[in-house]
Amino acid sequence: MNPIVVEFQDVTKVFGNSKANDQLSFKIKRNSIHALVGENGAGKSTAMKILFGLVSADSGKILIDGKPERIHSTLRARALGLGMVHQHFVLATEHSALENVLFSETVSPFQILNRTQKKIEYQKLAEQYGFQIPWDKSVAELSVGEQQRVEILKVLQQKARLLILDEPTAVLTPQEVLGFFKNLQELKNQGCTIVLITHKLKEVLAICDTVTVIRQGHAVQTLAVADTNQDQLAEMMVGRRIQWSRRELNPGTSAPKQNEPILKIPAHQPLAFQVNAGEVVGVAGVEGNGQTELIEAILNIKKAQASKIHMGVFPEDRLRVGSVPKASVMENFILGFDSDPAFCNHGWLRWNEVKKSTVESLQKYDVRPVSPELPFEQFSGGNQQKIIVARELCRNPEFILAAQPTRGVDVGAVEFIHEELLRAQERGAGILLISFDLDELLKLSARILVLFNKKFVLELDRENFNELELGRAMGSGART
Ligand SMILES: Nc1ncnc2c1ncn2[C@@H]1O[C@H](COP(=O)(O)OP(=O)(O)OP(=O)(O)O)[C@@H](O)[C@H]1O
Numbered sequence: 001m002n003p004i005v006v007e008f009q010d011v012t013k014v015f016g017n018s019k020a021n022d023q024l025s026f027k028i029k030r031n032s033i034h035a036l037v038g039e040n041g042a043g044k045s046t047a048m049k050i051l052f053g054l055v056s057a058d059s060g061k062i063l064i065d066g067k068p069e070r071i072h073s074t075l076r077a078r079a080l081g082l083g084m085v086h087q088h089f090v091l092a093t094e095h096s097a098l099e100n101v102l103f104s105e106t107v108s109p110f111q112i113l114n115r116t117q118k119k120i121e122y123q124k125l126a127e128q129y130g131f132q133i134p135w136d137k138s139v140a141e142l143s144v145g146e147q148q149r150v151e152i153l154k155v156l157q158q159k160a161r162l163l164i165l166d167e168p169t170a171v172l173t174p175q176e177v178l179g180f181f182k183n184l185q186e187l188k189n190q191g192c193t194i195v196l197i198t199h200k201l202k203e204v205l206a207i208c209d210t211v212t213v214i215r216q217g218h219a220v221q222t223l224a225v226a227d228t229n230q231d232q233l234a235e236m237m238v239g240r241r242i243q244w245s246r247r248e249l250n251p252g253t254s255a256p257k258q259n260e261p262i263l264k265i266p267a268h269q270p271l272a273f274q275v276n277a278g279e280v281v282g283v284a285g286v287e288g289n290g291q292t293e294l295i296e297a298i299l300n301i302k303k304a305q306a307s308k309i310h311m312g313v314f315p316e317d318r319l320r321v322g323s324v325p326k327a328s329v330m331e332n333f334i335l336g337f338d339s340d341p342a343f344c345n346h347g348w349l350r351w352n353e354v355k356k357s358t359v360e361s362l363q364k365y366d367v368r369p370v371s372p373e374l375p376f377e378q379f380s381g382g383n384q385q386k387i388i389v390a391r392e393l394c395r396n397p398e399f400i401l402a403a404q405p406t407r408g409v410d411v412g413a414v415e416f417i418h419e420e421l422l423r424a425q426e427r428g429a430g431i432l433l434i435s436f437d438l439d440e441l442l443k444l445s446a447r448i449l450v451l452f453n454k455k456f457v458l459e460l461d462r463e464n465f466n467e468l469e470l471g472r473a474m475g476s477g478a479r480t
Pocket residue numbers: 015016018019020038039040041042043044045046047087368369378379380381382383408410
């Protein structure tokens with residue numbers, strides 16, 4: 001058997017005036033876990049979409065088991081034994097979680113699927129992966145994490161021999177990630193080959209055998225994970241050294257009583273808390289323990305205009321809540337600000353001003369490409385996140401609700417977003433940071449609150465941060 005399952009040979013794909021893949025060449029060894037890393041917009045998802053028959057290359061070749069293949073459709077890809085978990089979920093939102101997995105079955109025209117039996121089968125598979133799935137809820141009602149699990153199960157039940165995973169862990173909790181990785185190892189032991197796209201270099205070092213670094217659509221290098229480290233990978237990705245922590249952090253006061261609260265949910269409510277001006281308050285917790293309710297409570301304050309504070313919001317689900325995917329970036333930029341005199345003159349939008357201001361923000365936040373007219377959905381995942389951050393921060397809000405602010409962004413951009421949040425805090429903004437990433441919370445917060453079972457069960461000030469204690473509170477009887 002050919003030891004190479006997939007080979008990219010000089011694959012090129014151009015969108016408009018940007019080269020998403022530029023003579024991309026690399027090989028994936030059979031029975032390995034192969035990481036693809038690179039900056040936001042480097043061309044990772046495009047390469048995998050070409051392999052999976054969703055995008056057609058302009059030139060170049062793809063060899064499967066040593067044979068050139070023309071993969072024009074996902075049907076062909078699946079017939080070749082490929083399966084893909086997409087960065088942006090492809091789910092029928094009106095249908096239940098169960099139906100979405102059923103839809104992914106390959107059935108002949110005369111075959112009838114037994115729904116009850118299938119549900120038992122899927123549940124067994126889900127348990128094996130430690131995933132909780134509310135089978136009968138419609139996808140529209142599921143949290144991002146739950147959608148991610150449905151998306152993964154859809155592909156797992158297909159028993160693909162080459163599994164492509166595009167940022168599968170971006171919204172999984174640390175516990176779920178551990179369970180998921182154990183199962184990936186198991187799949188590999190059974191003969192499966194896995195391609196993992198991730199921005200978390202720790203994950204690459206933990207479970208991958210080989211890694212290909214992509215920069216500006218081109219494979220910079222493919223190397224054994226055993227022969228590299230986080231710094232070297234980061235440097236290859238961005239073409240310069242990454243300074244992991246650029247300065248002494250000062251995430252604000254940890255003595256709330258002395259300050260004016262900028263946002264407060266009163267004590268009689270289940271999720272009572274307050275954030276002071278110039279303070280970053282972190283919220284830790286396993287997903288599903290009240291994060292959604294907390295975000296809703298805050299958005300209700302915003303809607304009710306009970307407080308006149310200017311609020312910036314990074315929503316958890318950027319494609320469903322934070323944006324109009326088919327509209328251009330500049331249209332997305334003035335969502336909610338269309339009557340701002342800077343952009344509006346007697347009811348007429350001043351598009352030149354909107355465009356100018358959008359371009360400035362895109363440049364400042366290093367969003368690529370700097371194309372204000374391009375539809376939001378045509379930006380790479382991480383760049384979409386940067387657009388939202390840029391839009392929300394450029395108006396200097398007094399309070400920022402940051403839910404998973406660095407989801408899917410590359411290592412350089414994580415540093416950048418962290419710096420920007422701290423800069424906002426320094427000029428006096430109050431920030432509520434909801435994150436599944438404990439490292440992020442420990443780095444940025446003045447105080448951390450732990451959510452469990454829809455209540456805050458622990459509060460620690462920065463000087464008393466203790467990972468063990470936080471972990472224990474997060475897991476106290478949690479659904480893991
Ligand atoms: N359908 C499309 N139309 C126009 N441009 C596109 C389209 N899809 C991707 N691009 C562009 O191709 C480039 C590569 O995008 P791709 O999604 O492959 O990046 P990526 O490496 O997966 O990034 P990320 O880490 O942010 O997910 C980006 O500049 C993106 O804007």
